[in-house]
Amino acid sequence: MNVRFWGVRGSLPVPGQKTERYGGNTSCVEVRSASGTRIIIDAGTGIRHLGKSLMKEEFERGIGAAHLLISHTHWDHIQGLPFFEPLSRKGNQLNVYARRRDDGHLRAVFASQTGDPYFPVSMEEAKATISFRELADSAQFEIADVEVSCARLNHPYVATAYRLSVDGARVVYVSDTAPFSDILFESQYVAQPPLPSAALSQRDRKKLQSMRDGIVRLCEGADLVIYDTMFTAEDYRRLPHYGHSRPSDALEICRAAGVKSLALFHHAPERTDAEIDLIARETVAAARGSGQTIEVVAAFEGLQIPLGRGHR
Amino acid sequence: MNVTFWGVRGSTPAPGPAMVRYGGNTSCVSVRTKAGALLLLDCGTGARNLGHVLLAEPEPAPFRGRGQAAVLLSHTHWDHIQGFPFFGPLYVPGNAFRIFGPAQSSELLEGILEGQMAPQYFPVQTLKNMGARIDISAVVVGTPF
Numbered sequence: 221m222n223v224r225f226w227g228v229r230g231s232l233p234v235p236g237q238k239t240e241r242y243g244g245n246t247s248c249v250e251v252r253s254a255s256g257t258r259i260i261i262d263a264g265t266g267i268r269h270l271g272k273s274l275m276k277e278e279f280e281r282g283i284g285a286a287h288l289l290i291s292h293t294h295w296d297h298i299q300g301l302p303f304f305e306p307l308s309r310k311g312n313q314l315n316v317y318a319r320r321r322d323d324g325h326l327r328a329v330f331a332s333q334t335g336d337p338y339f340p341v342s343m344e345e346a347k348a349t350i351s352f353r354e355l356a357d358s359a360q361f362e363i364a365d366v367e368v369s370c371a372r373l374n375h376p377y378v379a380t381a382y383r384l385s386v387d388g389a390r391v392v393y394v395s396d397t398a399p400f401s402d403i404l405f406e407s408q409y410v411a412q413p414p415l416p417s418a419a420l421s422q423r424d425r426k427k428l429q430s431m432r433d434g435i436v437r438l439c440e441g442a443d444l445v446i447y448d449t450m451f452t453a454e455d456y457r458r459l460p461h462y463g464h465s466r467p468s469d470a471l472e473i474c475r476a477a478g479v480k481s482l483a484l485f486h487h488a489p490e491r492t493d494a495e496i497d498l499i500a501r502e503t504v505a506a507a508r509g510s511g512q513t514i515e516v517v518a519a520f521e522g523l524q525i526p527l528g529r530g531h532r
Numbered sequence: 533m534n535v536t537f538w539g540v541r542g543s544t545p546a547p548g549p550a551m552v553r554y555g556g557n558t559s560c561v562s563v564r565t566k567a568g569a570l571l572l573l574d575c576g577t578g579a580r581n582l583g584h585v586l587l588a589e590p591e592p593a594p595f596r597g598r599g600q601a602a603v604l605l606s607h608t609h610w611d612h613i614q615g616f617p618f619f620g621p622l623y624v625p626g627n628a629f630r631i632f633g634p635a636q637s638s639e640l641l642e643g644i645l646e647g648q649m650a651p652q653y654f655p656v657q658t659l660k661n662m663g664a665r666i667d668i669s670a671v672v673v674g675t676p677f
Contacts, residue, residue: 229547232577232615233545233577234545234547235545235552235577236555236557240547240552243547243548244545244556245547268544293653294653294654298653299610300544303543323652329652329653338608338609338644339609376655377655409656409661462655463655489580489618
């Protein structure tokens with residue numbers, strides 16, 4: 221399979237000179253199996269460029285099919301979809317997957333993004349066929365030759381991690397998530413950071429522990445884990461209630477799961493290219509520790525990582 | 533008065549080396565009068581950088597708790613409002629913003645802006661969690677104010 225990054229940024233797109241090298245588009249990763257199964261994870265603004273590239277292939281002729289896995293529906297993970305050109309061609313097929321919600325159907329969440337008064341073209345006017353499939357927290361299913369497994373993450377309003385297995389390789393997408401230690405996020409709004417001394421209730425601690433176990437299981441033996449490392453240690457001290465991790469959190473999970481390589485992902489909007497370089501260097505050094513070395517890369521737009529057999 | 537362009541792009545923010553000179557942020561223009569009043573014309577992603585500048589102003593740094601500004605929205609398509617959740621001064625209690633835009637009623641305009649903040653889309657969940665005072669008024673075309 222081949223993994224390609226089209227958007228690596230969190231929160232909002234950040235154009236400008238200081239983000240030129242890693243790129244300013246929000247989250248979008250493409251995974252293509254050797255046999256040609258096309259999976260897209262998240263639809264931040266990066267998906268606009270993926271769409272342009274797909275329109276140079278079978279999607280231009282209206283015979284393309286893609287599967288879009290959504291980690292959660294915060295803007296930076298869906299805002300590119302209205303600009304995804306393959307939707308404007310009759311005959312193309314897009315299957316959208318995301319976690320089942322308690323408060324309404326997934327289709328409605330997407331439909332209101334493209335409705336009046338926010339966007340001039342409604343989803344109903346898209347010429348391609350769009351289908352929606354709602355997922356349980358630990359869903360497992362197949363998309364053609366790709367095995368997909370899910371686990372829930374610790375993020376406000378809940379996010380889903382995905383593992384894709386195909387061609388004898390495994391890639392896991394873990395974004396967005398806080399560490400599984402200090403706050404349990406459900407649908408509540410946390411206005412203030414918790415006091416450093418605040419103890420978790422037994423119930424919350426248990427739930428976080430089982431969530432962590434689920435993520436470690438999902439990452440077990442993965443060739444590549446793509447992890448939300450939006451925060452520095454200093455950010456996390458100030459904003460533990462914002463639902464994002466540090467590189468050290470990602471390394472800790474990757475070590476526990478025997479992961480081969482880690483891509484730092486969902487970079488903070490204020491992070492400059494030079495700062496990401498530095499974070500990457502520090503994390504590479506930290507990953508050399510005891511036992512097996514984990515290969516570390518800071519994801520950038522255009523990065524391609526071939527895994528397993530027969531990639532193209 | 534002084535006019536500053538913070539975002540000049542339509543449709544969607546466009547990061548990338550090919551856009552660096554003109555900039556890739558969506559629509560936001562600020563107007564500062566000689567007397568010091570601040571008006572924003574639209575609130576695309578360019579507003580985020582304006583917010584940073586306002587919060588970093590030297591003392592008396594009005595937008596760290598006593599700032600006032602008006603935001604005039606041309607319309608509520610994403611590229612004209614998507615910077616709103618990322619405009620830092622809105623998160624500072626004591627600041628006050630008046631928002632004007634076209635809608636059938638002020639309640640409807642508020643609903644449109646609330647829609648962008650809703651929990652399925654944005655973690656702050658509602659304008660009320662932002663901190664600053666926000667007054668929203670629909671503009672009736674042909675009626676000056």
